[in-house]
Amino acid sequence: RKEVEQDPGPFNVPEGATVAFNCTYSNSASQSFFWYRQDCRKEPKLLMSVYSSGNEDGRFTAQLNRASQYISLLIRDSKLSDSATYLCVVIPASGGSYIPTFGRGTSLIVHP
Amino acid sequence: SQTIHQWPATLVQPVGSPLSLECTVEGTSNPNLYWYRQAAGRGLQLLFYSVGIGQISSEVPQNLSASRPQDRQFILSSKKLLLSDSGFYLCAWSAKVETQYFGPGTRLLVL
Numbered sequence: 001r002k003e004v005e006q007d008p009g010p011f012n013v014p015e016g017a018t019v020a021f022n023c024t025y026s027n028s029a030s031q032s033f034f035w036y037r038q039d040c041r042k043e044p045k046l047l048m049s050v051y052s053s054g055n056e057d058g059r060f061t062a063q064l065n066r067a068s069q070y071i072s073l074l075i076r077d078s079k080l081s082d083s084a085t086y087l088c089v090v091i092p093a094s095g096g097s098y099i100p101t102f103g104r105g106t107s108l109i110v111h112p
Numbered sequence: 113s114q115t116i117h118q119w120p121a122t123l124v125q126p127v128g129s130p131l132s133l134e135c136t137v138e139g140t141s142n143p144n145l146y147w148y149r150q151a152a153g154r155g156l157q158l159l160f161y162s163v164g165i166g167q168i169s170s171e172v173p174q175n176l177s178a179s180r181p182q183d184r185q186f187i188l189s190s191k192k193l194l195l196s197d198s199g200f201y202l203c204a205w206s207a208k209v210e211t212q213y214f215g216p217g218t219r220l221l222v223l
Contacts, residue, residue: 034211043202043214044156087156089212099171100212104155 003027004090006103013110017078021106023088024070032091033064033071037084038105044087047073078110114139118203118215125222131176131190133218135203138184143205145186146212147178150200162186198222 006023013019025033033050048055050062050071061074071088085105092099115138125131137143147159158171160178168178175194179187186203203215 041200041219043217046211046213049211099158099161102156 003101004088004103006086006088006106008104008106010107010109013078013108015078015080015110015112017110018074018076019078019108020072020074021086021088021108022070022072023090023103023106024068025088025090025101026069027090027092028066028069030069030090030092032100033062034089034091034100035060035062035071035073036087036089036102038087039084044102047086075108078108080110080112083108083110114205114213116203116205116213116215118201118218120218121216122219123221125193125220127195127222128192131188131193131197131220133188133201133203133220135186135188135215136184137186137205140184140205140207142183143207145180146204146206147186147188148202148204150202152199156202159188193222195222 004025011019035047036044037047038044048057048062050064052064054063059076063072075082085107087105088103089100117136119134144163146161148156149159150156160168160170162168162180165180165183176190198221201218201220204212206212
């Protein structure tokens, strides 16, 4: 089983739609979680951290389910500019190094 | 504020030629530094990371090497490039146990 798995998509949704992505992880001792956004031919950029209690930033909501070992990203009222690849990142709980594991990403296409 | 620079932005090199990609970080000290490669349609592959000057850990054995001659400088090198070395090379930094921030990347095409 891969350490971090994401549905590659693409998710093709109309403007204004609500879309959700999940990301599963295999290491139950993982301690930190993030969502990144990567536009075509650009570097990944931090979208938001994922906290145990869940967190919201405008139209974006991130949640963590430790029991089932997955994190989710919900995007409400999708905009054309939300089209991108969304990467989940999991940081294991280990002493010393800080080696994140990236998922392969989920592609989102928002169309008019 | 912190910034991370990478150069060159794009590079076309023949098979067998050497490679040197540079990454520098400003506005922070003693960062963790990382080199990733992203092949077309693939995920991010961690190549090297460094927790301090002269300290390099390799994640994947290959014909690439990395060096950290200064606190905020990270260099990715190869003596002889292979076709399979083509890809998007990303440098990233983090303040130890915090979020990673990526540079703009170098797109390498080996012909």
